[in-house]
Amino acid sequence: MMKKLLLGLCLAGSSLLAQATGLTITGRSTDPTIKRIYLFSVADELNKRVALLDSVDVTDGHFAYKNDSLYAQVLFLTANWSKEATEVVKTGSFHFFNAGNNVATLAKDQQGKLLVHLDDAQLDKQYQAFQAERYALANRHELDSLDALFLAARSKGDRAEMKRIRTISDPIYEAGASRVSQWQAQQLKDTRGTAFGAYLLYTYRLMYAQLETEEAIQKVRALLDEYDDEAKQTAYYHLMHRKLAIMEKAVVGQVAPPIAGLDRKDKPLRLADFKGKYVLVDFWSSGCKWCRAETPHLKKTLNAFKNHNFTILGVSTDLRKADWTKAIEEDKANWDHLLLPRTTRDEILKAYSIVAIPEILLVDPNGNIIAKGLRGEAIYQAVKEALKQ
Numbered sequence: 001m002m003k004k005l006l007l008g009l010c011l012a013g014s015s016l017l018a019q020a021t022g023l024t025i026t027g028r029s030t031d032p033t034i035k036r037i038y039l040f041s042v043a044d045e046l047n048k049r050v051a052l053l054d055s056v057d058v059t060d061g062h063f064a065y066k067n068d069s070l071y072a073q074v075l076f077l078t079a080n081w082s083k084e085a086t087e088v089v090k091t092g093s094f095h096f097f098n099a100g101n102n103v104a105t106l107a108k109d110q111q112g113k114l115l116v117h118l119d120d121a122q123l124d125k126q127y128q129a130f131q132a133e134r135y136a137l138a139n140r141h142e143l144d145s146l147d148a149l150f151l152a153a154r155s156k157g158d159r160a161e162m163k164r165i166r167t168i169s170d171p172i173y174e175a176g177a178s179r180v181s182q183w184q185a186q187q188l189k190d191t192r193g194t195a196f197g198a199y200l201l202y203t204y205r206l207m208y209a210q211l212e213t214e215e216a217i218q219k220v221r222a223l224l225d226e227y228d229d230e231a232k233q234t235a236y237y238h239l240m241h242r243k244l245a246i247m248e249k250a251v252v253g254q255v256a257p258p259i260a261g262l263d264r265k266d267k268p269l270r271l272a273d274f275k276g277k278y279v280l281v282d283f284w285s286s287g288c289k290w291c292r293a294e295t296p297h298l299k300k301t302l303n304a305f306k307n308h309n310f311t312i313l314g315v316s317t318d319l320r321k322a323d324w325t326k327a328i329e330e331d332k333a334n335w336d337h338l339l340l341p342r343t344t345r346d347e348i349l350k351a352y353s354i355v356a357i358p359e360i361l362l363v364d365p366n367g368n369i370i371a372k373g374l375r376g377e378a379i380y381q382a383v384k385e386a387l388k389q
Contacts, residue, residue, distance in 0.1 A: 023071070023098075023102070025064075025102045025103075026064045027062070027103050027106065030061075031107050033079075033108070034114070036058060038078050039052075039056070039077055040053055040075065040077075040088065041076075042073070042074050042094065044207070048086070053067070053075070054067065055081075070235070071235040071237075072096070072098050072230075072233055072234045073097065074095065074127065076092055078091045079106075080092070080112075080114075090113070091113055093113070093116055094127075094131075095118060096123040097123075098123055099233045099234075102118055103119040103120070104117065104119070123196060126196045127196070127199070130196075137176060138177065139176040140176070146169040146172070149165050153165060184204055188200050188201060188205065192223075195230040198227060198240070199236045206240050208356060211247050212251055212372040213251050217247060220244060246353050250352045250353055250369065252370060252372055253368065253369065254368065255367050256361075256363045256367055261315070261339050261340045264337060269336065274336075275367055276309075278363070278364060278386055279313050280361075280362055280374075280379065281315060281360070282294070282315065283349070283354055284314060284315070284316060284357055285316055286323040286327035290357075291357055292327065294360065295331045297375075297376055297377065298312055298360075300380055301379050304384075309365070312335040312336065313336050314328070314333060314337035315348075317340055318339060324339055362382050362383060
């Protein structure tokens with residue numbers, strides 16, 4: 001498991017991409033209470049992270065929206081506004097819009113949630129069918145009910161009931177996750193090279209992928225070359241190329257991008273300060289239990305090779321210094337650490353294409369990345385191999 005990091009997400013208006021074919025949405029509302037609709041780009045669909053894109057008035061039951069900077073993509077629409085994205089996603093719906101014109105009919109359900117029907121929208125039909133099947137295979141209806149019971153028990157402080165519900169829900173969750181994983185793999189094969197396939201590949205595979213070698217990147221590029229013209233007019237086709245270009249700069253064999261921050265005494269510390277040594281770079285945070293679970297492996301490696309031109313640099317994504325220093329003391333992580341400044345944190349993580357932590361990599365004395373994605377015993381073995389011990 002890993003702690004996912006979502007970089008640069010906010011409720012500020014922005015378009016996803018440059019160079020676009022343009023996207024328009026026109027239509028009518030059957031509900032006179034709908035006076036304005038809000039459109040959100042989808043930064044992370046799996047975690048329901050959205051960012052305000054624009055809004056449009058509904059006048060005399062009709063509306064028209066045009067954005068020349070958008071490709072075909074999933075957008076979230078709602079008739080309600082809130083600064084809290086978690087509240088926003090409860091009031092509307094996700095839809096896959098085509099490049100060019102989209103004709104929509106708006107309504108509301110009994111809870112006031114915005115309903116959107118798109119005319120002649122094959123991509124949205126595929127999208128809605130996919131989401132419905134995924135929901136069913138994951139046992140979400142049953143799990144949602146159990147989640148509601150769990151939250152009610154937690155609000156009462158009933159730990160025994162919480163434990164009972166967790167005992168029931170865990171095997172249901174695991175069985176559903178297994179079914180979904182197998183089914184999604186088949187869906188990816190069945191839609192390969194299509195516009196909907198581009199959405200699936202990016203959202204369910206590449207978005208949170210960490211490709212470690214140039215060879216792995218070229219394999220994905222070769223796959224993208226097979227996509228049809230409609231697929232190339234989706235946001236996801238271009239987002240995948242963009243992500244590959246970023247990852248390519250920090251694969252094994254590349255020079256490690258600069259890292260700079262402050263140590264526990266607020267003194268400047270850089271990765272470059274360790275040039276001439278093998279450096280195990282550990283991206284982590286105090287609140288990431290999987291990160292801290294790697295500490296015993298880091299200690300073992302440091303103890304074995306600390307006298308062989310080798311060191312460890314902990315690079316924290318924490319936002320509060322007190323949390324960071326407390327975790328170091330608790331874990332007795334006695335090696336060099338730096339805290340990434342908030343002003344450059346996202347830039348550094350993006351340079352390494354880090355979307356989840358822990359991310360542990362090995363840098364040689366010349367500053368080149370020679371191993372990535374290290375976990376568990378692989379940490380010790382990578383350093384041992386590099387040092388030829």
